[in-house]
Amino acid sequence: MxxxxxxxxxxxxxxxxxxxxxxxxxxxxxxxxxxxxxxxxxxxxxxxxxxxxxxxxxxxxxxxxxxxxxxxxxxxxxxxxxxxxxxxxxxxxxALTPKERIKLKETILKDDENSDHEMEDMIQK
Incomplete structure (x- = not known):
């Protein structure tokens, strides 16, 4: 790029x-x-x-x-x-402020916790 x-x-x-x-x-x-x-x-x-x-x-x-x-x-x-x-x-x-970076990180972690890893593994393969 x-x-x-x-x-x-x-x-x-x-x-x-x-x-x-x-x-x-x-x-x-x-x-x-x-x-x-x-x-x-x-x-x-x-x-x-x-x-x-x-x-x-x-x-x-x-x-x-x-x-x-x-x-x-x-x-x-x-x-x-x-x-x-x-x-x-x-x-x-x-997400240019520390507060916004924390919120972004929390959102990513929350999404990761709620994801179905077995389903993702099957889809990726």
């Missing part, structure tokens, strides 16, 4: 994250064909989150006042929140 390249639309930080995660998953034997699409989406959301957080910091306030005097949340807050939610779903999908 060839090493996937990060999508060209990603900036350097997100490309580095793509390569780091790919290498980790590959080393652990968890990289499957087609994972590059989900990893690209994870890294794109990572990029959006970083950019939105930088814009929030630069703005210095989470809200602005409209011409009519109404206080409104800056759009970057929504962008950051949505990117974070999307990132977290991909993080769970790839």
């Amino acid at each position: 060839t090493t996937p390249k990060p999508p060209s639309f990603l900036k350097n930080d997100a490309k580095k994250k793509f390569i780091d995660i790919y290498e980790m998953l590959s080393k652990e034997g968890k990289w499957k064909q087609g994972d590059d699409i989900a990893l690209s989406a994870l890294c794109a959301n990572y990029q959006h989150w970083i950019e939105a957080e930088k814009a929030i910091k630069k703005n210095g306030d989470l809200c602005f006042t409209t011409e009519t005097g109404y206080r409104q949340q800056i759009p970057e807050v929504s962008i950051a929140n949505n990117a974070m939610k999307s990132m977290l779903s991909f993080i769970r999908e790839f």
